[in-house]
Amino acid sequence: MTVSAQSIEKDLAELWKAGVEDKAQQLGLQRVYTTNLVAYASDHEEGYRVEQILNDLAEKHPGRYILVRPAADRSEPPLRSYLSGHCLFGAGREKRVCCDLIKLVAQPEIIENLYGFTFSLLMPDLPVEFWWPGDLPYENAFFEKMAQESNRVWVDSSKFKKPVQSLTRLAAFWHSRYPHTFLGDLNWIRIQRWRSLIAELFDGDWSKVLKDIRQVTIEYGEGTQPTRSFFLACWLASQLGWHYLGPRLSEFTDRLTFEATQGNVEIFLKPVPVPDVKRDRIFAVGIATGGGQEGIFTVVRDQDPHCVIARSEVAHKVAFSRTVSFDHLHSNELLALGLKHLEEDPLWKKALAMAGSVLVKPKLTLD
Amino acid sequence: MATAALLENPLRQGLFSDRVPEPCSLVIYGASGDLTHRKLVPALFDLYEKHLLPTSFNLVGISRSKMTDEEFKKHLKESLKQSEPQLSDSLWESFSQNFHYVSGAYDDFKAFQTLSKLLDELDAENGTAANRIFYLSTPPNVFEAIISNLGAAGLNREEKGYARIVIEKPFGHDLGSAKELNRRVKEVFKENQIYRIDHYLGKETVQNLLVMRFANSIFEPIWDRRHVDHVQITACEDLGVGSRAGYYESSGVLRDMFQNHLFQVMCLIAMEPPVTYEANAIRDEKLKILKSIRPFEDRTLSQFAVRGQYGPGYLAGARVPGYRQEEGVNPKSITPTYAAIKVFLDTWRWHGVPFLLRSGKRLPKRATEVAIQFKEPPNLLFKSNVTDLSPNVLVVRIQPDEGITLKFETKVPGMTMEAKTVNMDFRYGTTFAEGTSEAYERLLLDCMLGDATLFIRGDETEAAWEALMPVLNRWETTEPEGDFPNYEAGSWGPAAADQMLEKPWRKWRRL
Numbered sequence: 001m002t003v004s005a006q007s008i009e010k011d012l013a014e015l016w017k018a019g020v021e022d023k024a025q026q027l028g029l030q031r032v033y034t035t036n037l038v039a040y041a042s043d044h045e046e047g048y049r050v051e052q053i054l055n056d057l058a059e060k061h062p063g064r065y066i067l068v069r070p071a072a073d074r075s076e077p078p079l080r081s082y083l084s085g086h087c088l089f090g091a092g093r094e095k096r097v098c099c100d101l102i103k104l105v106a107q108p109e110i111i112e113n114l115y116g117f118t119f120s121l122l123m124p125d126l127p128v129e130f131w132w133p134g135d136l137p138y139e140n141a142f143f144e145k146m147a148q149e150s151n152r153v154w155v156d157s158s159k160f161k162k163p164v165q166s167l168t169r170l171a172a173f174w175h176s177r178y179p180h181t182f183l184g185d186l187n188w189i190r191i192q193r194w195r196s197l198i199a200e201l202f203d204g205d206w207s208k209v210l211k212d213i214r215q216v217t218i219e220y221g222e223g224t225q226p227t228r229s230f231f232l233a234c235w236l237a238s239q240l241g242w243h244y245l246g247p248r249l250s251e252f253t254d255r256l257t258f259e260a261t262q263g264n265v266e267i268f269l270k271p272v273p274v275p276d277v278k279r280d281r282i283f284a285v286g287i288a289t290g291g292g293q294e295g296i297f298t299v300v301r302d303q304d305p306h307c308v309i310a311r312s313e314v315a316h317k318v319a320f321s322r323t324v325s326f327d328h329l330h331s332n333e334l335l336a337l338g339l340k341h342l343e344e345d346p347l348w349k350k351a352l353a354m355a356g357s358v359l360v361k362p363k364l365t366l367d
Numbered sequence: 368m369a370t371a372a373l374l375e376n377p378l379r380q381g382l383f384s385d386r387v388p389e390p391c392s393l394v395i396y397g398a399s400g401d402l403t404h405r406k407l408v409p410a411l412f413d414l415y416e417k418h419l420l421p422t423s424f425n426l427v428g429i430s431r432s433k434m435t436d437e438e439f440k441k442h443l444k445e446s447l448k449q450s451e452p453q454l455s456d457s458l459w460e461s462f463s464q465n466f467h468y469v470s471g472a473y474d475d476f477k478a479f480q481t482l483s484k485l486l487d488e489l490d491a492e493n494g495t496a497a498n499r500i501f502y503l504s505t506p507p508n509v510f511e512a513i514i515s516n517l518g519a520a521g522l523n524r525e526e527k528g529y530a531r532i533v534i535e536k537p538f539g540h541d542l543g544s545a546k547e548l549n550r551r552v553k554e555v556f557k558e559n560q561i562y563r564i565d566h567y568l569g570k571e572t573v574q575n576l577l578v579m580r581f582a583n584s585i586f587e588p589i590w591d592r593r594h595v596d597h598v599q600i601t602a603c604e605d606l607g608v609g610s611r612a613g614y615y616e617s618s619g620v621l622r623d624m625f626q627n628h629l630f631q632v633m634c635l636i637a638m639e640p641p642v643t644y645e646a647n648a649i650r651d652e653k654l655k656i657l658k659s660i661r662p663f664e665d666r667t668l669s670q671f672a673v674r675g676q677y678g679p680g681y682l683a684g685a686r687v688p689g690y691r692q693e694e695g696v697n698p699k700s701i702t703p704t705y706a707a708i709k710v711f712l713d714t715w716r717w718h719g720v721p722f723l724l725r726s727g728k729r730l731p732k733r734a735t736e737v738a739i740q741f742k743e744p745p746n747l748l749f750k751s752n753v754t755d756l757s758p759n760v761l762v763v764r765i766q767p768d769e770g771i772t773l774k775f776e777t778k779v780p781g782m783t784m785e786a787k788t789v790n791m792d793f794r795y796g797t798t799f800a801e802g803t804s805e806a807y808e809r810l811l812l813d814c815m816l817g818d819a820t821l822f823i824r825g826d827e828t829e830a831a832w833e834a835l836m837p838v839l840n841r842w843e844t845t846e847p848e849g850d851f852p853n854y855e856a857g858s859w860g861p862a863a864a865d866q867m868l869e870k871p872w873r874k875w876r877r878l
Contacts, residue, residue, distance in 0.1 A: 030792055030794075032794075192382070195378070195382060196382050196418050197418075198378060199376060199378035199379045199382055200418060200422050201422075202376050202378055203376055203379070203387070203421075203422045204376075204389070204390060204422070204423070204494065205494070206376075207375045207376040207377075210376070210377070210378070236378075239377045239378055239380065240377060240378075302457060304455050304457055304458075306453075306455065307455060307457055307458055309457075309461075320422060320423075321461065321464070322422070322461050323457045323458050323460070323461030323462075324415070324416065324418070324458070324461070325416055325458060345381060346381065347380060347381040
């Protein structure tokens with residue numbers, strides 16, 4: 001049977017009608033859409049992972065979800081669609097709140113031209129978010145069109161397999177190539193709590209010592225890419241007006257040197273052996289100040305895996321100490337946070353520009 | 368609203384927590400009480416978890432009970448564990464590191480001197496910059512003693528930092544006592560230092576009334592006497608008087624719910640657009656509404672106000688006692704546990720539109736909502752097939768299941784022109800990933816930030832009392848019409864409430 005927007009909408013209507021007529025449940029059913037989210041998965045395995053994330057996201061941010069992935073082999077039909085509904089049963093709620101997921105599995109050459117079809121399935125008048133979970137592609141027609149037509153594109157720079165290449169390209173051409181499309185990075189949302197905890201240490205009178213920062217150490221799990229740590233470093237540098245003192249990097253390094261108004265600042269990205277399976281996380285941040293008042297400002301994961309400790313020590317005396325909850329945020333939670341506001345974080349743009357000034361200039365196409 | 372101290376920190380820019388107040392001390396009078404344990408400390412903990420509590424923050428609890436700092440913290444921790452069962456020791460230690468306790472009578476000036484000294488020490492130790500909030504979570508009969516002693520100890524002064532006072536309801540017992548309390552408070556604190564709390568205003572959905580009305584253009588043109596038939600504001604509870612009999616016997620439903628919560632919600636529904644979203648601009652408009660309430664007349668009062676008291680009945684299948692059988696209640700009490708009143712606002716916009724307010728205990732469920740019922744179409748086009756069109760209703764559910772519903776007619780599929788009423792629903796819980804915050808969380812934060820928008824001004828409380836006094840006076844000096852109790856627990860209130868609706872198409876909503 002030919003797949004068409006009409007047939008999919010008809011099947012969806014039937015699906016929901018069946019839900020309403022479910023006599024066993026005797027409950028009302030309410031479809032809720034707060035956004036359109038189109039996700040792309042490069043293969044079956046990633047498709048499975050993305051689908052799970054969308055299922056979980058449905059509880060927090062119901063919307064029209066569309067997942068596009070290539071067919072596993074050439075024997076599969078050119079285009080197939082799978083429909084599923086997701087309903088949330090809240091405690092004591094009289095109604096089920098539901099949204100739907102349309103999965104489109106197509107041969108690669110079909111996907112190249114699938115953006116028009118994908119757009120025909122979107123809910124009108126709602127923003128279009130496009131989530132590209134992998135590395136930034138070269139010469140991909142589907143990505144290109146979706147990026148041009150969507151309101152925002154989501155990437156996760158900490159999941160890039162080639163982070164330097166993808167970051168340099170994002171920094172170099174995103175805003176000139178897609179001037180009307182916001183760019184969002186789940187990695188940026190992920191490090192927001194680190195930023196917040198670090199910022200707290202410098203509230204009030206302590207903001208005066210920001211100019212005296214001489215050294216920053218960011219610890220991350222050994223054997224992983226330090227993309228999160230690198231972004232945190234770029235945020236600090238861009239917010240505090242530091243300038244990178246070359247050379248431009250084609251790979252992440254463990255030491256970055258910046259020029260600040262009161263002298264140079266060294267940032268160390270330090271891999272540490274950790275038994276934790278989530279080794280790509282940031283484990284500790286230490287900021288040392290010089291000047292008149294030597295101080296150490298730290299944010300460190302506590303022995304309690306659900307907490308971190310933010311602490312400052314000036315002249316060998318504890319000036320501030322605070323323990324706060326710090327549970328791991330899953331991708332669906334990061335997306336839910338990101339989808340709350342349709343805007344681009346100007347600080348993210350600044351941090352990305354800083355990343356662009358540290359990393360080598362990119363090649364725009366494959367050799 | 369980022370404070371100056373935070374704006375100086377460039378690392379704060381763009382963070383969700385840029386609404387963090389400046390360092391301060393919060394002094395709670397009545398610190399061993401229920402409100403502190405059940406609401407205030409959990410709200411502070413939520414702010415702490417959201418990084419919205421200032422980095423330097425002292426909490427000083429004061430009450431008559433003798434306790435050490437450690438005992439005070441232990442009690443608070445036990446209470447907090449009720450709402451935060453996962454609370455770890457390290458988190459608690461960090462949160463409560465600057466919690467202190469002072470025991471003393473509220474009329475003992477020495478206790479205020481001790482407090483003053485302690486606050487100075489804490490300012491020096493923790494950099495709280497003499498910013499102080501005094502929260503009166505005590506019975507109202509000690510308000511005056513606390514306020515005058517705060518003044519005598521110089522704790523009302525704002526020479527180095529700010530000094531604010533938060534006063535819990537009830538703000539007065541009647542118009543006279545409210546005026547007297549206002550006078551006493553203002554002898555010590557200026558109006559801009561006074562934060563009269565009505566926790567209803569801290570509820571997300573109550574604030575959403577403002578957003579719904581003034582951030583959308585579709586409602587304003589029909590928000591008037593030409594289109595609205597009537598407005599119903601309901602706050603019902605399934606609970607009885609419980610352990611509050613002592614308080615409730617002397618207050619009753621009018622003081623407990625109408626003078627503050629229901630009148631405030633009515634103001635937000637009825638007021639004109641304020642010129643800015645600032646405390647005094649909004650409070651000016653609310654005051655106009657309170658002053659526009661058509662005075663209740665003694666001779667016609669029964670057409671405008673109905674009182675009730677619950678008798679024994681059943682709730683969720685279980686037998687529950689009547690009000691007069693509750694512990695601590697006078698067996699011949701005439702305290703109303705239910706009231707329905709019809710309010711007319713003498714304004715150009717609302718002339719002739721009844722605002723029907725009701726509240727009661729031991730009703731079938733706990734719910735608060737505002738329902739705006741619109742007039743029927745002037746000409747029924749589908750007369751031959753459609754005989755019973757329901758009016759359009761816009762419902763704002765304040766609690767539980769916060770949201771907005773629009774009720775409208777739609778064609779039933781088929782060859783005939785039949786219409787059916789359907790609901791279009793918006794639910795907070797399913798649209799936003801983030802849950803709505805507790806009212807006290809928002810109000811405590813606003814007070815720390817110096818934002819009085821969601822607090823009540825002195826003249827508002829007086830205007831609300833003034834409007835209600837004729838009903839209170841009549842009900843407190845005369846026996847109820849018919850016998851009390853006049854409604855069964857678990858029912859929707861006395862039948863007499865239906866008679867005040869006047870028109871056959873007006874019915875109390877079944878929530």
